[in-house]
Amino acid sequence: MKIPNSRIYDQNGKQLNFYTDLIKGKTVAINFIFTTCTASCPSLTATFRRVQQDAEQRGLPLQLISISVDPTVDTPERLHAFAEKFNAGPNWTFVTGDKGEIDTLLQGLGAAVANKNDHTPMIMIGNDTADYWTRAYGLSSPTQLVELIAGAAARQ
Secondary structure (H helix, E strand, C coil), rough: CCCCCEECCCCCCCCCEEEHHHHHCEEEEEEEEECCCCCHHHHHHHHHHHHHHHHHCCCCEEEEEEEEEECCCCCCHHHHHHHHHCCCCCCEEEECHHHHHHHHHHHCCCCCCCCCHHCCCCEEEECCCCEEEEEEECCCCCCHHHHCCCHHHCCC
């Protein structure tokens, strides 16, 4: 899969290049959220927090990425507050940016939606070094997700 190297901003307002700064050479799990969501996003984010804790306990090197599907509302400041609310750790990046860049990124990841409320609770799990990617239901148990991530990380 060709991951776009879109110019994005993290929850601290730092400009990054999506592929080279967040994906290249890493095992990653990516979900898609927006901060004003009252349906699946809080559950998806809480699940990611548990995945982060479980992966740390197992010593799994993992980069978590939450991409906003509502970049015009989700400023870095809003994402920072959202990340704090869920106790996001240091290897968890919340992504926003120019709407055009985010739309291109979402299309490249196969997660583009016309209406932010239509986004699916899907998680992408990848091992960039092995060029291995899979998708999982984002509301699966954290244990199941960590097993999928461990399997991806173990690929050569």
